[in-house]
Amino acid sequence: xxxxxxxxxxxxxxxxxxxxxxxxxxxxxxxxxxxxxxxxxxxxxxxxxxxxxxxxxxxxxxxxxxxxxxxxxxxxxxxxxxxxxxxxxxxxxxxxxxxxxxxxxxxxxxxxxxxxxxxxxxxxxxxxxxxxxxxxxxxxxxxxxxxxxxxxxxxxxxxxxxxxxxxxxxxxxxxxxxxxxxxxxxxxxxxxxxxxxxxxxxxxxxxxxxxxxxxxxxxxxxxxxxxxxxxxxxxxxxxxxxxxxxxxxxxxxxxxxxxxxxxxxxxxxxxxxxxxxxxxxxxxxxxxxxxxxxxxxxxxxxxxxxxxxxxxxxxxxxxxxxxxxxxxxxxxxxxxxxxxxxxxxxxxxxxxxxxxxxxxxxxxxxxxxxxxxxxxxxxxxxxxxxxxxxxxxxxxxxxxxxxxxxxxxxxxxxxxxxxxxxxxxxxxxxxxxxxxxxxxxxxxxxxxxxxxxxxxxxxxxxxxxxxxxxxxxxxxxxxxxxxxxxxxxxxxxxxxxxxxxxxxxxxxxxxxxxxxxxxxxxxxxxxxxxxxxxxxxxxxxxxxxxxxxxxxxxxxxxxxxxxxxxxxxxxxxxxxxxxxxxxxxxxxxxxxxxxxxxxxxxxxxxxxxxxxxxxxxxxxxxxxxxxxxxxxxxxxxxxxxxxxxxxxxxxxxxxxxxxxxxxxxxxxxxxxxxxxxxxxxxxxxxxxxxxxxxxxxxxxxxxxxxxxxxxxxxxxxxxxxxxxxxxxxxxxxxxxxxxxxxxxxxxxxxxxxxxxxxxxxxxxxxxxx
Numbered sequence: 001x002x003x004x005x006x007x008x009x010x011x012x013x014x015x016x017x018x019x020x021x022x023x024x025x026x027x028x029x030x031x032x033x034x035x036x037x038x039x040x041x042x043x044x045x046x047x048x049x050x051x052x053x054x055x056x057x058x059x060x061x062x063x064x065x066x067x068x069x070x071x072x073x074x075x076x077x078x079x080x081x082x083x084x085x086x087x088x089x090x091x092x093x094x095x096x097x098x099x100x101x102x103x104x105x106x107x108x109x110x111x112x113x114x115x116x117x118x119x120x121x122x123x124x125x126x127x128x129x130x131x132x133x134x135x136x137x138x139x140x141x142x143x144x145x146x147x148x149x150x151x152x153x154x155x156x157x158x159x160x161x162x163x164x165x166x167x168x169x170x171x172x173x174x175x176x177x178x179x180x181x182x183x184x185x186x187x188x189x190x191x192x193x194x195x196x197x198x199x200x201x202x203x204x205x206x207x208x209x210x211x212x213x214x215x216x217x218x219x220x221x222x223x224x225x226x227x228x229x230x231x232x233x234x235x236x237x238x239x240x241x242x243x244x245x246x247x248x249x250x251x252x253x254x255x256x257x258x259x260x261x262x263x264x265x266x267x268x269x270x271x272x273x274x275x276x277x278x279x280x281x282x283x284x285x286x287x288x289x290x291x292x293x294x295x296x297x298x299x300x301x302x303x304x305x306x307x308x309x310x311x312x313x314x315x316x317x318x319x320x321x322x323x324x325x326x327x328x329x330x331x332x333x334x335x336x337x338x339x340x341x342x343x344x345x346x347x348x349x350x351x352x353x354x355x356x357x358x359x360x361x362x363x364x365x366x367x368x369x370x371x372x373x374x375x376x377x378x379x380x381x382x383x384x385x386x387x388x389x390x391x392x393x394x395x396x397x398x399x400x401x402x403x404x405x406x407x408x409x410x411x412x413x414x415x416x417x418x419x420x421x422x423x424x425x426x427x428x429x430x431x432x433x434x435x436x437x438x439x440x441x442x443x444x445x446x447x448x449x450x451x452x453x454x455x456x457x458x459x460x461x462x463x464x465x466x467x468x469x470x471x472x473x474x475x476x477x478x479x480x481x482x483x484x485x486x487x488x489x490x491x492x493x494x495x496x497x498x499x500x501x502x503x504x505x506x507x508x509x510x511x512x513x514x515x516x517x518x519x520x521x522x523x524x525x526x527x528x529x530x531x532x533x534x535x536x537x538x539x540x541x542x543x544x545x546x547x548x549x550x551x552x553x554x555x556x557x558x559x560x561x562x563x564x565x566x567x568x569x570x571x572x573x574x575x576x577x578x579x580x581x582x583x584x585x586x587x588x589x590x591x592x593x594x595x596x597x598x599x600x601x602x603x604x605x606x607x608x609x610x611x612x613x614x615x616x617x618x619x620x621x622x623x624x625x626x627x628x629x630x631x632x633x634x635x636x637x638x639x640x641x642x643x644x645x646x647x648x649x650x651x652x653x654x655x656x657x658x659x660x661x662x663x664x665x666x667x668x669x670x671x672x673x674x675x676x677x678x679x680x681x682x683x684x685x686x687x688x689x690x691x692x693x694x695x696x697x698x699x700x701x702x703x704x705x706x707x708x709x710x711x712x713x714x715x716x717x718x719x720x721x722x723x724x725x726x727x728x729x730x731x732x733x734x735x736x737x738x739x740x741x742x743x744x745x746x747x748x749x750x751x752x753x754x755x756x757x758x759x760x761x762x763x764x765x766x767x768x769x
Contacts, residue, residue: 047162047179048152072096075107085111093118099127104137122148134166151175159765160185163204175204182765183735194224196736197764244268247276248763255755256362258284272296280363286310288331288363300347302337307363313356315398330355332365349375357396361747364757369396384416403440404483406542410435425455425467432563436542442484444491444540448474448563450500466506470557472566474498478540488605491540498539500566502531502557508577518582525592527555527573534568536603541565548646548669549609549636551620554592559610569598584626591619593639607645607671614639629653645669657697660688668710682706683723700727722746737763 076091087109095102105120118137125131135150151163159182163175183195202217212234220228247264254260264278278290288309295302308331332354339347352371360366376389389412393405412433420427433447450472457465475497481490510523543562553559555573558566575592594615596602602611609616617637624630629652636646649664663685670680687701708719728741744756 047150047164047177087111101125116146172208173206177202178204181735183733196733197222248761250759250761252757252759254364254757256284256757257282262290280307280309297339299341300337300339302335302339304333304335306333307331307365309363314358328355330359332359344379344381346378346380347376348378353394354396357398360396367747370394371396383418385414387411387413401440404438406436406438406441408434408436420453420455423455425453428452428454430472434542438483440483442478442480442490442540444476444478444542446474446476446542446563448472462509464508464510466504468502468504468506468557470500470502470504472500474500474539474563476539481540484540488537489541489545492538496535496538498535500531500534502529502566504529504557506555515580516582518580518585520581521577521579523577523579525555525573525575525577528570529557529573530570531566531568533600534566536565536568539564547604547608547610549615549618550634550646551590551592551618554594554618565603567603569596569600569602571596571598586624587622589619589621591617593617605671607669609636609645609669612639616645617642628655643668654688657691658689660686662686666706680707682708682719695733696729696731698727698729700725702726735765737761 073089073093073095075089075093077089079088079090080086081088089107090105093104093107102118102122102124104118104122106118108117108119110116115138120136122134122137123131131154132148133152133154134148136148138147146168148166149164151161151166153161159180161175161178161180163178165176167174167176177200179198179200181195181198183197185192185195187193198221199215200219200221201215203215205214205216206212207214214232214234215230216232218230218233219226220230244265244267247266249261249263252260260280260282262278262280264276267275267277269275273295274293276292280288280290282288286309288307290305290307292303292305308329310328311330312327313330332352334352336350337348341347351373353373354360354371360368371394372391373394374389374391376387378388379386388410390407390409391411392407395402395405410433412431414431416429418427418429419425428451430450430452431448432450434445436444450470453467453469455467457467459465475495476491477495478491478493481493484490504527506525506527508523508525510521512519512521514520541564544560544565546561547559549559553561554575560567571594573592573594575590578587578589580587594610596613596615599613604610609618616639618635619637620632620634622630622632631651632649634646634648635644637643638645644666645668647664647666649662651662653660664683665685666682667680668682683703683705685701685703687699689697689699691697702725703723705721705723706719707721710719722744724743724745724747726741726743728739730739731737732739739761741759741761742756743759
């Protein structure tokens, strides 16, 4: 028999069951509080978390309700006692309302008292996919409150919550002798097994008004053994933004700070706003407090973080020292955000400051040696770009002078792209302005206007020819150039001007064919570039100090990294590109060299690969095999002896669970250290992870400095100096994560001495706020 009804007790039954499921699911969010009488031995009996025999209810055989206010149900029989005014539905009773599905062996509705009772293998599924099982359900005459016996809730994410008895009074749900676990309770063969961890309590109370879940006489069990007992605790239910709660704690031991223990405390202030406060306790230094505030607004997001403590401040040094120069407040602030004002305009900013040069390394926050604070207003549309920015730099390097660090107020860059109405092609116009000030160094102001024209055409033979013309006018002003240690960076004090004109012809000729079951493409490339002699030495050099020939800038019009230097003279650049593709395999390779046609002295210093008329040879190769393997090598060879001047190798092998990575870097350029502070060095980085079983993995990494006298005659090491090492083990299953990591750092900066750190992490699914 099928019946369709509206309102009444059937609706209330669905409300009670779905409400119980929601409350129970909220209880799975994290740890929890309660008070009350002590439990008796009988009251601590844990209800069964094993799946019931009865299957979850289905929609089969039920006419769908026309609205959420209607209830559709079916049963084998439907009886009505006119004397007692009692309606009884029996035999596989099924009901559907507003996405909630319920089944029971029998439902009795007393229309006089309003009481409803569902009996026998009661099960209900809410719209979220959570399933509640019970032996019986009783509703009071309010049609909102009731009792469910022998409750089992199976959450959509696999978690389970069981209780001997559940009640709901005035919206407050109470579970008696309850147990919760997110872990599997059966093995692969379906046989019962002890969950990895469970929480059991004499009473669990969910208050939907306060959005809190409270536990009384709670016991935490690991592998069936009670490891923690709490008389009471509570946590937010995860609704309406939740509430405060503890996150996963962190425990580690280091030589520098001793034993460290920190427990983050999370506060959900409102939807889109939260605050996390983390106290840090150390055995060798004073405590510290860390905070992070985050907010999501209607047009962007930002976060403000920082750390504060009181302790000894040691100067940055390249030799170990334990001498504390002074004591005071130490800390840092790290804030960033972005706001999209409209489809075109946006504001991006970041603020990074610290109290002293050794704080960030002392407290293992970052190894950065410079902190950059930026504010940038941008406008971007299809054909134009505008940036108005400012930035400041705080140096953390040993021996560096803070007064020599630049402050940019402002840095303006505007570009517009237009179509060429005469010859075709594209024209890009650029306006740029920069003002750099230093509190104890050289001040520089720069402004220029430039235009670039590019025309790309294909010949009948398949050659790709690109014509480029470039023109720019610069105006510079600089003061106090004598304070810059490197003479070639100073320029001439006062006002200076420069006019730049350059032209280039670039030709690529691809040839395609088959090879080894795939497709290969061989592309010779030739470029001619011409620029009249320029007034470079009178211009201060602020942004073109790092110079190194590589495949990325081989065919560039200007092979300097910035605007303050522009390569003049004429040159021919030639190279060869090769590409090979077949299923899962891809190879890309390029090699090239340049020849300077003019005989004037070059602007490039020794060691850059561009000093002589013939440049060094540069090449790059990238090999990818599906997602399993990747290899990239970038190399620069001396043009005369084919000595390796620069060699970079990055390789990865493996999948998501087991993999290895190798990185190798070697510089042997013999660059004058007065011009560039990047010394020649050799370094190797190795890391990897091995999945031993489904749940256990080991991982590790190391960085080794291989620099010896061959690369840098000034070094005194033997060519093998570890920089940092890390090794760890991790156990992770569907509900538990336990890991231990050992790390050793060899860097020496002020109070940051060589030392080891041991970190232990324990994370339980759904626990930690």
